[in-house]
Amino acid sequence: MMFEAKISLSEVMAALFTMTLILISVRIIGNMTKKHILPPGPWSLPIVGNLLQLGEHPHLSFIQMRKKYGDVFLLKLGMIPVVVVNGLDMVKQVLLRDGESFAGRPKMHSFSFFADGKSLSFSVEYGESWKLHKKIASKALRSFSKSEAKTSTCSCLLEEHVCAEASALVKMFLELSLEKGAFDPTGITTCTVANIVCALCFGKRYDYNDEEFLSMIRINADFLKATSIVNPADFIPWFRYLPIPAVKAAHGFYEVLNNFIAQRVEEHYTTYDKNHLRDITDALISISNDKGSDGKAPPLSNDKIISTVNDIFGAGFDAVSTCLFWIFLYLVNNPDIQTKIQEEIDGKIGLRSPRFDDRKDLHYTEAFISEILRHTSFIPFTIPHRATKETILNGYLIPQDTCIFVNMYQVNHDETLWENADLFRPERFLNENGELNKSLVEKVLVFGMGIRKCLGEDIACNEIFIILTTILQQLKLEKCFQDQLDLTPVYGLSMKPKPYQIQVVLRT
Ligand code: HEM
Ligand SMILES: *[C@@H]1O[C@H](CO)[C@@H](O)[C@H](O)[C@H]1NC(C)=O
Numbered sequence: 001m002m003f004e005a006k007i008s009l010s011e012v013m014a015a016l017f018t019m020t021l022i023l024i025s026v027r028i029i030g031n032m033t034k035k036h037i038l039p040p041g042p043w044s045l046p047i048v049g050n051l052l053q054l055g056e057h058p059h060l061s062f063i064q065m066r067k068k069y070g071d072v073f074l075l076k077l078g079m080i081p082v083v084v085v086n087g088l089d090m091v092k093q094v095l096l097r098d099g100e101s102f103a104g105r106p107k108m109h110s111f112s113f114f115a116d117g118k119s120l121s122f123s124v125e126y127g128e129s130w131k132l133h134k135k136i137a138s139k140a141l142r143s144f145s146k147s148e149a150k151t152s153t154c155s156c157l158l159e160e161h162v163c164a165e166a167s168a169l170v171k172m173f174l175e176l177s178l179e180k181g182a183f184d185p186t187g188i189t190t191c192t193v194a195n196i197v198c199a200l201c202f203g204k205r206y207d208y209n210d211e212e213f214l215s216m217i218r219i220n221a222d223f224l225k226a227t228s229i230v231n232p233a234d235f236i237p238w239f240r241y242l243p244i245p246a247v248k249a250a251h252g253f254y255e256v257l258n259n260f261i262a263q264r265v266e267e268h269y270t271t272y273d274k275n276h277l278r279d280i281t282d283a284l285i286s287i288s289n290d291k292g293s294d295g296k297a298p299p300l301s302n303d304k305i306i307s308t309v310n311d312i313f314g315a316g317f318d319a320v321s322t323c324l325f326w327i328f329l330y331l332v333n334n335p336d337i338q339t340k341i342q343e344e345i346d347g348k349i350g351l352r353s354p355r356f357d358d359r360k361d362l363h364y365t366e367a368f369i370s371e372i373l374r375h376t377s378f379i380p381f382t383i384p385h386r387a388t389k390e391t392i393l394n395g396y397l398i399p400q401d402t403c404i405f406v407n408m409y410q411v412n413h414d415e416t417l418w419e420n421a422d423l424f425r426p427e428r429f430l431n432e433n434g435e436l437n438k439s440l441v442e443k444v445l446v447f448g449m450g451i452r453k454c455l456g457e458d459i460a461c462n463e464i465f466i467i468l469t470t471i472l473q474q475l476k477l478e479k480c481f482q483d484q485l486d487l488t489p490v491y492g493l494s495m496k497p498k499p500y501q502i503q504v505v506l507r508t
Contacts, residue, residue, distance in 0.1 A: 049076030104386030
């Protein structure tokens with residue numbers, strides 16, 4: 001016989017009432033003992049908040065504000081509260097020690113174009129399914145990085161692609177120089193890097209005159225303007241309905257890029273061969289299939305594969321080319337540093353083509369790359385984070401869902417960490433025997449840390465190394481006039497140099 005509980009309505013009411021009372025008192029007592037207050041920060045105007053106080057270079061304005069308010073302060077960008085985090089210790093607290101509490105992404109207008117929330121980098125959702133997604137993406141990148149080269153001289157497929165593209169860039173530099181004398185190296189460099197990413201993602205390169213390829217690159221420039229970290233449309237909601245070019249550009253780019261990628265992924269499904277992984281798309285398909293075969297649902301849907309390729313494509317394309325723009329600029333501004341790198345290449349590599357493996361022997365060149373990353377800090381902030389739950393930081397209350405900016409630029413220019421931080425000095429990473437100090441290199445904060453760390457650090461560093469050494473092995477880069485070129489960046493999610501021109505001569 002079934003047991004029947006006979007409880008009267010009044011008993012239920014009484015129980016509910018008592019429970020509510022307990023809950024309320026716990027809440028009140030909790031709040032009383034917590035006594036935590038929001039972080040301090042400057043006064044803000046209605047509607048625009050502190051937007052007008054950010055100036056042209058928010059990362060520098062924040063360094064000024066830090067002097068007054070400390071490492072953790074609160075701003076209003078438009079109507080949205082944003083906590084800015086500075087100082088290595090607080091940055092580590094947010095990204096490592098309390099990593100889980102700050103691993104979300106804010107719901108931002110410019111991010112919302114990416115793959116309807118399926119994006120690895122920008123999706124608002126943070127949870128088990130996102131963690132699995134990131135693990136799979138990271139596994140796919142690793143398994144692809146190890147896939148074998150078609151020719152025997154390269155250690156892997158990636159190296160083969162990068163070396164081929166770097167040699168093509170040297171040729172293009174020489175052609176442009178012959179044709180025009182002085183030229184802007186950024187356009188052709190972007191094509192080179194885009195082609196490496198295409199090879200990585202789709203196993204194929206594009207002709208530099210391919211229309212589809214070029215239109216994608218052109219729109220990319222407008223798109224990046226739209227995703228700069230203080231895109232007003234993100235912070236003043238009604239801005240997004242105004243016909244502002246930057247806001248519209250993001251729409252256009254997303255569509256072009258997404259169509260391009262969806263088509264390539266489609267092609268891969270039809271030609272997929274599990275015994276021969278051609279690229280990252282194949283690696284992702286393979287990992288999805290693996291899990292599918294043991295009865296469980298495949299961990300990545302087709303949409304998610306497309307959006308993962310999308311993420312890797314977008315991330316790998318802009319950051320690496322921007323880094324190279326800065327490298328060329330610093331090389332022509334500092335001819336003596338350029339000569340030192342060339343001497344190292346001549347001594348350690350000679351005339352054969354550079355390889356990933358050479359990185360361990362070229363200490364000065366590696367120090368130069370680290371110093372470029374530190375000194376320019378061309379990605380001044382991580383992608384914005386979001387508090388996944390209410391958290392205490394530096395004694396202040398950070399409510400759930402607060403948007404967090406991590407000021408990596410500040411950490412890389414902190415005088416307590418770096419002697420004469422504003423000086424460009426590759427030697428700071430070398431010991432007295434000219435060997436690279438690994439622990440100093442790791443102190444440079446450019447790829448983020450912890451749960452949200454960049455997936456492409458190794459690939460990016462290898463790419464940059466090969467392109468830099470292949471160019472300097474064969475060419476000498478020079479500026480066109482005697483004056484130093486301007487190093488003031490144009491602000492954005494990644495900061496670019498102002499347009500500049502160089503000329504190149506063949507080394508003899
Ligand atoms: C010099 C080149 C690069 C720099 C400086 C860079 C830097 C960064 C930074 C600062 C973040 C955000 C970290 C955070 O929000 O805390 C990030 C995220 C990311 N990067 Fe990179 N990156 C570079 C190249 C690449 C490349 C080549 C790839 C792909 C092959 C890549 C893939 C990603 C992905 C997928 C994310 C999103 C991770 C997430 O949201 O959890 N990056 N990168
Ligand atoms: C690296 O540099 C740090 C700081 O200057 C120093 O304390 C450390 O001993 C160096 N390590 C090596 C292996 O040279």
